[in-house]
Amino acid sequence: MATTDDVQYVTLHGKRRAYVLKGKGPALLLLHGLACDHTTWSPVIDDLAQRYTVIAPDLLGHGLSDKPRADYTLGGYANGMRDLLTVLGIDKVTVVGHSFGGGVAMQFAYQFPERTQRVMLVATGGLGPEVTPMIRLIQVPGWFRVMGMLTLPGIRHAETLALRAAARYGDLGPLRKYTRDLDEVADIVESWKDRRTRFAIRHLVRAVIDWRGQIVTMSDRAYLSEAMPMAVVWGRDDQVIPVRHASNAAALAPDVRVEVLPDAGHFPHKTHPERFVRLLDDFISTTEPATYNRARFRRMLKAGASAPLGPLAAAAAAAAGAEPGTAAAEPAAAAPA
Incomplete structure (x- = not known):
């Protein structure tokens, strides 16, 4: 289990960032949720570090990282993760994001597809407007x-x-x-x-x-998952973000893997750490890492801007707060919770 002795620090753009770096092998970037920190991954870090290089940062404004007056947008967080990985000498990662961290993970994959091999979203925001009051x-x-x-x-x-x-x-x-x-x-x-x-x-x-809930959504850019392996994990009893949002993911991106864990809430990776590690390991071992091809992304973006959605995807897009008739012309970031 990761402890305070495992925490390291790096200063980027004048701001100190805390992170845990453990293990060897393919790189995993673990992104925590709103008002949490790297310790949310403590039950799984050591097991994952036996096969992977695990990077678990405290996002700016959280945990042991600095809390300045700064850019706290999803884009700003994605940029910070790119810079952290660059300083650590890590080129490509599988990104795992929990709750708000799922929004950052999707934004990272969208901004830096050439550095993203896969995405796993855990009880993520961005699949519907509902969130706990x-x-x-x-x-x-x-x-x-x-x-x-x-x-x-x-x-x-x-x-x-x-x-x-x-x-x-x-x-x-x-x-x-x-x-x-x-x-x-x-x-x-x-x-x-x-x-x-x-x-x-x-x-x-x-x-x-x-006041109505989550503002931005991944529904208008879910078609990009065709070029990148994606998995979604949820706890059936989640009281923060409704588990039904997982079905929105399946409708919006038919190739996405969806796992709903019984007897789990908003932190399924903490409630069932061994099963979570198995799911993540299976996801990585049975999928080929995405390779960025600019021409392919250009074709997908052009087609996605006007391609009609099927009936399930249209219903999911409406539930997620997007325009139900078509995929949006300007992909938006996923909203956190």
């Missing part, structure tokens, strides 16, 4: 100040204690699917005691979520 509240005026008061020492300790107790005892009863991820929620609340972290998270959320 707790995330939508972050972009509401006053959230920053209210959360500052709710994370004062005595209050914060009581909150996290209650959340962890609910996770522990709820795991034994009928409310299990609602309580299983509360340990992760407690970790997030703990991190928000740092006002710089709250600033970064608020800035990030306002770029991708409004």
